[in-house]
Amino acid sequence: MLLRRMTPAVSVIAGLAVLGPACGSASNDADGTAAAATTRPGTIPGASKLDVSSLTDRQLAGQRVIATFRDTGTPGPQLRRLIRRGELAGVILFSREAPDIAAARRLADQLQAEARRSPLPLPLLVMIDQEGGDGRTTGARRLRDAPPRRSAAQMGAAGTATARASGREAGRALRRAGVNVNLAPVADVGRAGAALRREGRTFGSSVRAVGRLTAAFVTGQRSSGVASTLKHFPGFGAARVNTDDAPARIGLSTSTLRRVDEAAFVPGLKAGAKLVMLSNAVYPALDTLPATLSRRIAHTELRTRLRFGGVSVSDDLEATGLNRYGSPATRALRSARAGVDLVLLGRRASSAVAAHERLTAAVTDGRVPRAQAEAAARRVLALRSSLRAGG
Template sequence: MYRLSLEGAVSLTKMPQVRIPSFHAVGAAAVLLALVMGVATGEPASAGRAATTPSVRELVGQRLVVAIKGTRPSASILERIRQGEIGGVILFGGNITGPAQLQQLTSALQAAARAGGRPPLLVATDQEGGAVRRLPWAGPTSGASELGGMKSAVIRQQARTAGAALRAAGVNVDLAPVADVAGPGSFLALQGRTYGTSPAVVSAAVSAFTLGLADAKVAGTVKHFPGLGAARQNTDQHAIRIPIGRTAFDQGLEPFKAALATGVPLVMVSNASYTTLDQKPAAWSPAVQRLLRGDLGFTGATITDALDGAAATRGMPLGSAAVLSAQAGVDLLLLIGSEASSEQAYDQLLAAAEAGRIPVASLRRSYDRVQRLKAAYA
């Protein structure tokens, strides 16, 4: 193992010092070269910080969105944030008791990032409407199935009001709206979480919802790309394979295209597999990334659906699922299990990056997309 520094090179160019943690020699050489090139070419700086080149630990850490336990952050979570090992936090109902408590929680999390000289955190939650509202005092009180029958202006206003409540509490990412077109037996439709069975109806509702959130400076997230409306079971508990034909597959893409046209900044990638593209879960599929970025032209950030379920249903460690998603090119990796499990996943991702199994160029592309998202919303 080696511990390398760019101390000499940086002093010659009068740039800030860049340190890289210990890693295998081959991986070290690749990372060292890439980081030197980043200094020389003046790549984009982290949101809210002076121009510096991120370490490998931060290139990896900024990809993680993790769950926390309780209504106050643990000392270990705060330290990991200070160390740059976490880029965002997802909050659930058990983390929230009221507006004042939530604002105190998010302020403490952001203070830890500032104390470590790190970029601000993405603070995310699921505020879809109806039963899926982590902030029970905020809207929309109507679920997606009801919203789908309303005018676009009404949906936008409800999303704007919800976004304002999120923003006031320190939440800057809403993992909504659901852009899936419901098919027969859709588990999402049974839960009242889809806007309808028509691509046109869903497209209009999704566009209005994302625009309303943007009005409140909250990042909307269309999910679950490339479409989960045909799934009859939840991907958190089952390994889902969707064998629909190309025509139905393309129809399911329409709401995502509509959302992209509004400038939605974040797309959540499904854990299902799509035989139209390949046999891999979408979060692990380079073909899905090519569809989203190549065919549809999306330039924003991507996030996985919760990887804990995807890993469990396919009999693999969480860290392995995270590495596969990172290798496929998904920018943000959502981990909703224990704090210990997310820390173990970070260690496995870091080891993969240090060994060169996650290319440095890919790490930097994702890092830059995440920082652009943070600059706009965090």
């Protein structure tokens, strides 16, 4: 299905200017549904002639979906169809289908070619977890021939110059691979006995050190034109288990979460990180729901307290730790209703297709108010317009 009033929208998209860092600002209200004072309601900051009210329900829903094809090895006809119709925001790559830079580039080029022929010819978000390390830890180096060679723990021990250089090197390699969003760095403050500490995925145990190193990595990566993602908000550094494997409950007080864990994200945001990933853990001091399904966390803590105006993304909604919260499509709807911009389905291609259908129906029947869907689409399309399709 094509855009309504499509011709002017296409001509505007083709000439979109590169945007600045997607940092928080007072012009975003708590829902993100009020536009900046200099921008007409419905339009994208930095691209004021592109009106998201011209998007179909299916396209609005699609701007919130990140798909995988790790189960099929190649993007099948359903995902390609969504891309050609402007109904998919992006994809996430894993080692099976993209083991190295060359393989990732071939896939990225194919998918970006489909996107250029769509009614929304903006670069797709091509994401990967390229945190660093030897590849044996969860979420470490996905591309075996790309940096960073050091893990986050090793970068932390070496200092900010090394973290900055690692971010720059990772960004350059990802650009060659056709990847424009890195789901890194980890901004979590590691505690003794925590899963992330065991995996070497945290910069350290001090909020000051983690914040400083996170900002350094973001600064280096930004210089290469790759968008950074801070994770896992509001902080996963005290979890004893990984939510990919089991449910996690983090019993820190609201005061500690805000003073330590959330505070560690602030330097990375100031350094220009364009995305923040929500954790799949439960934080009883804040809500009974996992962060990625919690409006209080995705909206009140991230948007209102931290004044984040960029793109929020869920952790993998197919993670084992979320099994009690319904099907992946149900979780995607709950996450979107909580105010998360991008819902990430990281195990099966069919889950992203189902999530897209569920979100489309919810926009159509009002369970996801159109104003909220348009606000998310503005942020996602602004991000897409600010990135390049390849190196």
